[in-house]
Amino acid sequence: MTRPAYSFVRTFPAEPERELCVDRHYLLCASAGVLRLEAQGQAWLLPPARAALIEAGRPIRVSIPQPVTTASVLFDAGFVPSPPAPLAVFDLNRLAGALLAECGSWGPSEEQLPRYAETLFAALAAVCWRLAEQPSPVVVPAGRSPELRRALRLTEQRLGDQARFEEIAEEVGLAPRSLARRFDDETGMTWRAVLRRMRILAAVEKLADDDLPITAIAFSVGYSSLSAFNAAFRDLTGRTPTQYRLSFRP
Structure with missing residues (x-):
């Protein structure tokens, strides 16, 4: 048995x-x-x-x-x-x-x-x-339709390069208004809200992966200032990036 x-x-x-x-x-x-x-x-x-x-x-x-x-x-x-x-x-x-x-x-x-x-x-x-009744808020939508899933992949690939919604819509073959509607229908979020979560998710991965300075991580995921990155990170996770990194090594 x-x-x-x-x-x-x-x-x-x-x-x-x-x-x-x-x-x-x-x-x-x-x-x-x-x-x-x-x-x-x-x-x-x-x-x-x-x-x-x-x-x-x-x-x-x-x-x-x-x-x-x-x-x-x-x-x-x-x-x-x-x-x-x-x-x-x-x-x-x-x-x-x-x-x-x-x-x-x-x-x-x-x-x-x-x-x-x-x-x-x-x-x-x-x-x-x-x-498990209080899951992590660090989650992003995966999308259902092929167009939205591709738009999400393209967005994730350009986190550090000032991703532009209109360019992504063109590459997936949809008008910006149509792609915006897909985001609303399939994720319940705007593209910019998804982009923000993706940046924080990418930052979490980098915090766990190595000892890069917090400032370098902020710039690598698309933030132009450390204060804006810290505020966005704390808003989503409830902790500063430094506190989150320390929690990996109790």
Whole structure:
């Protein structure tokens, strides 16, 4: 009989986007590096000290832009309740981190879990299910139509180059008014609001990737002043870029 829950740690090389679907509820935690996750028309970044909770049987798209080390826990659907959302990315608190580390002693096996381990896994699920009710706001729409998905790709490629909406509309073959309507219909956001979120998402990735100065990161994602970058970053994440970077290294 397979264990009702088990843990494992793995390191993955950079990989292009692929589909992931498992038959258990999946708690995926990044300890080094960054993953990109996409589901239900939205895209998240999973940097260190963050976790993703994925409902069993829910296909998601995963890409690994840089090598990443993850600590994961798989929960049998009969052992824990369904997660509060098909996919949620959230900050790990100290209790969740300690429970995750303690659960690391029990990997995949046919041997029965001792009562102590079952209690630990149940406690980890209870804490993470609660945290998943307050997901990370650092999320961007993925788009449904081919035109909007291409417009999003072009926007992301030009974050540091003063992206222009009219040029992107021309390249995807739509009038600016038509593309603006696609953004409203498919994302509920304006192009400029999406651009702002993409810049913050790119900044989070750079904060996790290396020790570049905050000013260099701000300029690389399209901000012309550090104060404007800091204000936009704090407005979306609730923290300054420096505080966010420190949270990767508790």
